Amino acid sequence: MDKIVIAGGVPLRGEVLISGAKNAALPILAATLLAPGRHTLLNVPNLADIRTAKKLLGNLGVHFQDLSGGLEVDASELTSWEAPYDLVKTMRAAVLVLGPLVARVGRARISLPGGCAIGARPINLHLKGLEEMGVKITLQHGYVEATVKRLEGARIILDFPTVTGTENLLMAAVLARGKTVIKNAAQEPEIADLAQFLQAMGADIQGIGSDVLTVQGVKYLRPASYRIMPDRIEAGTYLAAAAITRGEVVIRQAPVEHLTAVLDKFAEAGLRISVDHDSIKVSSGGHLIGVDVKTLPYPGFPTDMQAQFMTVMTLARGVSVITETIFEKRFMHVSELKRLGADIVVSGNQAVVRGVKSLQGAPVMATDLRASASLILAGLGARGQTEVHRVYHLDRGYERIETKLSALGANIWREKA
Numbered sequence: 001m002d003k004i005v006i007a008g009g010v011p012l013r014g015e016v017l018i019s020g021a022k023n024a025a026l027p028i029l030a031a032t033l034l035a036p037g038r039h040t041l042l043n044v045p046n047l048a049d050i051r052t053a054k055k056l057l058g059n060l061g062v063h064f065q066d067l068s069g070g071l072e073v074d075a076s077e078l079t080s081w082e083a084p085y086d087l088v089k090t091m092r093a094a095v096l097v098l099g100p101l102v103a104r105v106g107r108a109r110i111s112l113p114g115g116c117a118i119g120a121r122p123i124n125l126h127l128k129g130l131e132e133m134g135v136k137i138t139l140q141h142g143y144v145e146a147t148v149k150r151l152e153g154a155r156i157i158l159d160f161p162t163v164t165g166t167e168n169l170l171m172a173a174v175l176a177r178g179k180t181v182i183k184n185a186a187q188e189p190e191i192a193d194l195a196q197f198l199q200a201m202g203a204d205i206q207g208i209g210s211d212v213l214t215v216q217g218v219k220y221l222r223p224a225s226y227r228i229m230p231d232r233i234e235a236g237t238y239l240a241a242a243a244i245t246r247g248e249v250v251i252r253q254a255p256v257e258h259l260t261a262v263l264d265k266f267a268e269a270g271l272r273i274s275v276d277h278d279s280i281k282v283s284s285g286g287h288l289i290g291v292d293v294k295t296l297p298y299p300g301f302p303t304d305m306q307a308q309f310m311t312v313m314t315l316a317r318g319v320s321v322i323t324e325t326i327f328e329k330r331f332m333h334v335s336e337l338k339r340l341g342a343d344i345v346v347s348g349n350q351a352v353v354r355g356v357k358s359l360q361g362a363p364v365m366a367t368d369l370r371a372s373a374s375l376i377l378a379g380l381g382a383r384g385q386t387e388v389h390r391v392y393h394l395d396r397g398y399e400r401i402e403t404k405l406s407a408l409g410a411n412i413w414r415e416k417a
């Protein structure tokens with residue numbers, strides 16, 4: 001298994017270009033199942049999760065062709081309605097084929113996504129919403145089996161604004177008979193990106209970007225061409241890299257309007273930030289200051305930036321209290337950060353971080369995607385050499401991270417184990 005090695009302590013300087021968003025590309029790829037014909041997707045990031053999604057859709061009969069700067073997705077004929085265990089276990093977002101499959105072929109058989117490092121992550125809200133639309137659901141041998149003759153519009157109130165749950169229900173509703181209203185819908189910008197792709201396919205959706213989505217079902221959808229939004233979490237991670245190395249970085253092609261909570265917190269922590277259209281210039285304005293953060297559904301501070309922000313706080317002056325409200329086990333990076341000398345005490349869903357003068361490089365092990373990013377950041381900010389093991393987690397969600405960081409001056413490389 002590959003590892004990433006970092007010789008830390010170099011302030012990053014230069015420009016970095018943000019890739020397409022993983023969490024928008026995955027539901028949009030799933031949504032291509034809704035319409036026979038050839039779709040064109042632009043700005044698709046080159047990530048392990050995208051390769052897994054292509055395998056999963058390929059298994060259902062979808063064909064792909066690489067275009068210069070894009071991907072052609074041909075969903076003309078579906079030959080299966082099953083998402084097998086082997087593919088679902090490596091990528092939870094595989095569950096996103098459930099809504100489109102019941103909408104297009106009236107049935108789906110999906111391996112139940114298991115618990116993972118960051119929490120239990122059940123899909124009860126996806127299933128309850130689909131049942132309200134007339135889908136018969138049974139659980140057998142670790143698989144969800146879903147069948148429906150005709151999807152019916154419904155009024156759905158989500159107990160929690162689940163991101164992929166909202167996406168699954170939206171993708172089912174666009175081809176249902178009549179009107180569907182999804183209340184307490186998640187408002188993450190990637191859902192708006194999916195909704196805009198669905199509109200380009202001919203769907204009738206009102207309330208995009210809000211917590212009430214109203215969908216008037218249509219008889220059929222047609223293939224569409226769409227450019228995937230840039231990745232706000234990747235952009236936030238490069239902000240953190242500039243902060244922890246006391247560097248000066250320009251982040252280009254950033255989804256600035258969706259980064260408000262993140263930019264506000266970094267500014268409060270003492271970074272100098274200026275924004276020009278889709279570019280963010282960030283430089284360290286003296287010392288970092290400990291600030292408190294609480295993760296929340298969008299537009300609050302994203303849980304997918306919690307580990308990276310915590311890492312920056314390990315070198316700030318004073319104390320920072322970090323509260324995780326979305327996932328019950330998302331502090332797996334703490335024990336590894338402590339190996340580099342961080343002072344962090346966890347109690348329930350709160351981590352109290354007392355800034356230290358310096359971190360020292362050490363071998364560490366990545367446990368999930370954003371934990372991996374946080375360990376890379378810690379390595380960049382530490383004295384001496386850090387080795388991050390189990391980088392397959394990182395490759396799920398960051399395109400060419402060591403190449404992009406090297407171009408900013410970091411001493412970072414990948415070694416084959």
Ligand SMILES: CC(=O)N[C@H]1[C@@H](OP(=O)(O)OP(=O)(O)OC[C@H]2O[C@@H](n3ccc(=O)[nH]c3=O)[C@H](O)[C@@H]2O)O[C@H](CO)[C@@H](O)[C@@H]1O
Pocket residue numbers: 023026093119120121122123124125126127160161162163164165186303304326327328
């Ligand atoms: C592919 C993708 O877009 N992944 C993102 C998505 O994950 P995902 O869509 O899995 O996250 P959810 O919004 O569904 O989960 C939020 C919380 O709701 C709970 N829950 C969810 C569904 C359900 O049926 N029942 C239930 O109890 C979960 O266990 C969790 O505690 O949103 C998360 C929260 O912003 C991000 O961290 C992930 O990067």
Ligand SMILES: C=C(OP(=O)(O)O)C(=O)O
Pocket residue numbers: 023092093304369370397
């Ligand atoms: C938790 C994440 O992804 P996923 O939902 O795909 O596991 C993430 O992107 O941080």
